[in-house]
Structures are given as structure tokens and as C-alpha cells.
Amino acid sequence: MFRKFQPAVIIVLACSGALLPAVLGYAYxxxxxxxxxxxxxxxxxxxxxxxxxxxxxxxxxxLRRIAAIGGFACTPDTVAMLRRxxxxxxxxxxxxxxxxxxxxxxxxxxxxxxxxxxxxIPISDSVTLTVVEASSIARRTALIAYQPPDRPKVGVLVxxxxxxxxxxxxxxRQETSAVLEFGSLANAAVVVASQxxxxxxxxxxxxxxxxxxxxDRLPLCGIVTTPFALTWNTYDSMMIFVALxxxxxxxxxxxxxxxxxxxxxxLESRMRRALKAGAFVPFFQPIVNLRTGEVDGxxxxxxxxTAGGGHVAPSEFIECAERSGMILEITDRLIxxxxxxxxEVCLERPGFKIGFNLVDRHFDSFRIVxxxxxxxxxxxxxxxxxxxxxxxxxxxxxxxxxxVVIRKLQALGIKVALDDAGTGHSGLANLQQLGMNxxxxxxxxxxxxxxxxxxxxxxxxxxxIAGHLEMDVVxxxxxxxxxxxxxxxxxxxxxxxxxxxxxxxxxxxxxxLRRAExxxxxxxxxxxxxxxxxxxxxxxxxxxxxxxxxxxxAVA
Numbered sequence: 001m002f003r004k005f006q007p008a009v010i011i012v013l014a015c016s017g018a019l020l021p022a023v024l025g026y027a028y029x030x031x032x033x034x035x036x037x038x039x040x041x042x043x044x045x046x047x048x049x050x051x052x053x054x055x056x057x058x059x060x061x062x063l064r065r066i067a068a069i070g071g072f073a074c075t076p077d078t079v080a081m082l083r084r085x086x087x088x089x090x091x092x093x094x095x096x097x098x099x100x101x102x103x104x105x106x107x108x109x110x111x112x113x114x115x116x117x118x119x120x121i122p123i124s125d126s127v128t129l130t131v132v133e134a135s136s137i138a139r140r141t142a143l144i145a146y147q148p149p150d151r152p153k154v155g156v157l158v159x160x161x162x163x164x165x166x167x168x169x170x171x172x173r174q175e176t177s178a179v180l181e182f183g184s185l186a187n188a189a190v191v192v193a194s195q196x197x198x199x200x201x202x203x204x205x206x207x208x209x210x211x212x213x214x215x216d217r218l219p220l221c222g223i224v225t226t227p228f229a230l231t232w233n234t235y236d237s238m239m240i241f242v243a244l245x246x247x248x249x250x251x252x253x254x255x256x257x258x259x260x261x262x263x264x265x266x267l268e269s270r271m272r273r274a275l276k277a278g279a280f281v282p283f284f285q286p287i288v289n290l291r292t293g294e295v296d297g298x299x300x301x302x303x304x305x306t307a308g309g310g311h312v313a314p315s316e317f318i319e320c321a322e323r324s325g326m327i328l329e330i331t332d333r334l335i336x337x338x339x340x341x342x343x344e345v346c347l348e349r350p351g352f353k354i355g356f357n358l359v360d361r362h363f364d365s366f367r368i369v370x371x372x373x374x375x376x377x378x379x380x381x382x383x384x385x386x387x388x389x390x391x392x393x394x395x396x397x398x399x400x401x402x403x404v405v406i407r408k409l410q411a412l413g414i415k416v417a418l419d420d421a422g423t424g425h426s427g428l429a430n431l432q433q434l435g436m437n438x439x440x441x442x443x444x445x446x447x448x449x450x451x452x453x454x455x456x457x458x459x460x461x462x463x464x465i466a467g468h469l470e471m472d473v474v475x476x477x478x479x480x481x482x483x484x485x486x487x488x489x490x491x492x493x494x495x496x497x498x499x500x501x502x503x504x505x506x507x508x509x510x511x512x513l514r515r516a517e518x519x520x521x522x523x524x525x526x527x528x529x530x531x532x533x534x535x536x537x538x539x540x541x542x543x544x545x546x547x548x549x550x551x552x553x554a555v556a
Contacts, residue, residue, distance in 0.1 A: 384413030443477025
């Protein structure tokens, strides 16, 4: 199917390689330009608010000082004092006592009356701010009035240039609006930072970037508005790099990504067809009790059976199965088939365990619990014949959720084992928290055993930990008698590996069990008896002499 559509796939990849970087690059630059414009406008707004707060604070300080002195009559001495205040502060345009209408009583200091633009805005119980427009100034500013207790009202007319400071960069003044807004949104009065800002309202077309920063303690906000195009025009040179990157990605997508995608898609499609055809079948590898010599369980391993009767190595498809999520359905097939294949074995051996390998995604919900329970019930077997193995090679993303699923499995009598113990991801640290029943020693540590007298501190540590946590220990990958004897001597209860039998189909596994049945179960008689007991489990092959190192032909 893929070969039929291969040209179309390559074309799509090439187009995607060109368009996707261009779209992503364009989107990134657009987002960066918006953020840059917003940040600049926010900074300008915040600075305008900060300076306006400072001016208003200074004006209030002057008013309280005048009120304390008591300059409420327009005598020559009072006018001289007020003029000194006016000259000493650059923020004061006019200052002095006010009449009931808010007009200055002392005309000697400047503009007496101003037209109010807003209602008086309360700043505190005794202070109000009114946006006004004085005819001699021709600009809006603020009239701050202070009503001291039992005294006439005094006020300050703020110098417009100090209230709404023009902070707009010179090259942007024709298109940028910067204003101070006093009062509530419904009845706000505006003071413009510059005359050019008055004409720089939002353009009729195009995107507008607005930033509003309000004071925490005064009823005022700074608002700066710019057209987005003003910032976007500075990104022209960067678009050249986006175009070059698009061309490069198109080439890579065509000649590199296309081939990799074809291979992955081809394998995945083959696997889906095989899954639909039932080509993934269970193989069984025996697990031997080293104290009794009995085969008291097995591990179920998946094999992909080809049309020609051969098998695809698990290393070629397991990663794809996990990545694509097919591993969940494959595991379901194994769980459904294995109890049917081994029903007779389980009925003859009440303690026989069928072990299934699970992945991290199995612990996302109780689905795996229901699957095992349903499949064993359909096979007519107690669910306690099931066991599951959780690999340490991949971490469980949610330990708490996995703990609940494991408790549910164990409540049904299902044993839970930590597989590949010691290979990483802090599995040992989570042993007690997860409440595992069994530790499985990874083959890499068993391979290090070269003689019966060899030392393996790691295995000794695992056995000790398992003893304290009341867990069983199973060794994987046992291939020699020396390893077997060492493990048994160091307290390992059970083992599996090619020494006992390779993974085989159901009929061969049952035949292996029949060969393993032997009346001699007393392993205390000596190593020779133990070797004679284990020998029938192996695929027919000349039995080696006791104490000699031997590998199964399949792993030699």
C-alpha cells in the first residue's frame, strides 16, 4: 500500500518541509513582534504612571505645607510666599487658595480660572483631582485641591508637561498615542502626553497593540497605543532567514525524513496487518523452583509468526509496538490465548503462574485488571494463576496511580514482579512503595557469574532486600550450571533461562513439562542430583559432566 502512494508521500513531505518551517517561522516572528511591541508599550505606560504619581505626590506635599503655613489671603506677603513655592517646584503651574468654584483667588500668580473637563475625582477624604483645561495653556492638566480641617480650600494647577510626560521615541510619535486616563472607565478624562499623540489615534485599518498600566493607589492609568506594523516592519531582514530555512528543511524532509518515515510506516503497517491476522502468538519459557526442582511457572513472550513459518525477532518490532500503542492490543491477545493454551497445566498444578510483561501505559487505568480477570474467567481458570512483570527499564509516569492498579491486581491473587531489576529508573527505590511480590534479577548480572565460587555483591544485596521485604527472587538468563549452583547457594528461589529451556510454542512447552516430571525432588542429596533433576528440562542434548561449563546450543 505504501509503495503505491510513495510518490504522493514524498511530495507531501517536501511541501511540508517547505511550508511548515515557513509557517512556524512566520508565526514565531509575529508572536515575538507582538510581545516586543506590547512590552515596549507596557514599559512606556508604567513609566508615565510612575512619573504622574510622583508629580501628584509632590503637589500634595506643597499643598499640605501651604495649608500648615496658613496662606489663605491674597496679601503681598502671601503672594510672595506662594510665588516662591511656584518658582521652587517645576511641577507647579499655579498654587494658592481656591473659591467655591475651584478658581484661584490670587490672580497675581497666573491663570485664575480653568474649564473643568471632569468631575472632581476623590484621591483621599480631603483631596480631589479635576482634569481641567486652562485657556492660557491650551492643554489639559490636573487641578489638585486640598481641603484642610476648618480652613479654606487650597489647590495646585500642575504643569502639563510634568504630568503627562512625553516618553515616545522620536521616530514613532506620528503613529503612537500616549495618554493618561483619570477616573473610572465610564467617566474617564484623558490627558495627552504630547500634541502629536492627539493625532495618533488608532489607524482605520491594521492591528493595534495597546498597553494599559494602572496605578495601585491613584485613580489613573497610562495607555500607549501603536500600530503593529510599526514594529513588524523591523523584522523584514529576519524573514530572509525563515525563507532559507524553509528551503533547507524541504530538502532534508524529501531526502532524509521521507525515507525514515517510509521505513517506520512500512513496519507499523506490517504489524497492524499481522495483528489483524493473529500473527502475534505466545511463546512460553519455564521458570524453575531451585528448591524443589519443579517448573512452577512460565513467562509469556510474544513472537511474530510470518507467512513462511518463521518468526520476526522481538527486537525488531517491540519498540514500534510500544511507540504506536499496539503493545496494548498485543498484550491483550497474549492474555486471552495463554490461559487457554495452559489450562490443563494450571489445573494439574494449582500453584502454577503464567507471567505477562506489562508496560507503563498499562497502569494508566484498571483496564488491564479487567482484561486479565475476564480472560482467565473465560478459560475457566482462577485468576490467581496470572502474574505480571513491570520492567525497571522504563519509569512509571505516575507512581500513585500505578500503586492503586497494583493493589487491585494483588487483591485478585495476581503476583506482581519488578522485571530487569538493577537496570535503572529507581525501580528498587519504589519496591516497597509499590508493594511488589517478586524481584527479577536482570540477565546482565547473572552473566557476571563465571563460577560457583564467584562473588556478586549486587545479587547478594537484592536477595537481602527481598528477604527484608518478604519478596521472592527470580534470576533471568541462567545459561550454565555454575550460575545455577551459585544462585541457589546465595538464596535465589527461582530461575529461568536457556539452561532450562528456551521460549517455545505451547505444545513444545507442555512436552518440556512432561520431561521435567521426575520422582526425585530432594535437592539436599547433592549437586549431582540437582543436575540430573534439571537436565530433563532442556531440549534434548548430551548432558554435560557435573561441574563443567556448558551453554545451550542456541546461545553458544
